[in-house]
Amino acid sequence: MPAQGLAEITKLLEGRSRIEVRAICIEALRRWHRDDPSQRVVAMHGAFGLYACRLMIQESKASFNENDAKEPFLYNQADPALAPVMEFVWWLVRAALAIPELHVLKAVGSISGGGIGQHAAQVLSSGQSTSCTFDSPTPASDS
16 A cells, blocks of 8 residues: 655655665754654654655755655555665664664564564564664763
């Protein structure tokens, strides 16, 4: 089932190189972290999709609704248009910079690994990731 906004996100990503998409995704995460530094979980169609869509909409001066355009980040992860975005997300996981919270929707795909405390690189999935938890050093306490 195509999510609302798939045509919009396809147009926003059209003609962009994988390097450009990676830069947009990195900047989206930077802005999300700047705006909410205490948050460690970013939803694919929440903050991550929203911030990435905002950047692309502003850059292209498109008149798309960012709230609609972010939905495919969750519901259409397997769509070829989102391949560069998902390549970036899974690169974060393989680099152990993010730990996906995986949910297989409608019995599509399979998951192995991902147990509590298991290293992110040991998680394999052919399902959809709804959010990622980002690892970052915990500031040392002053006590």
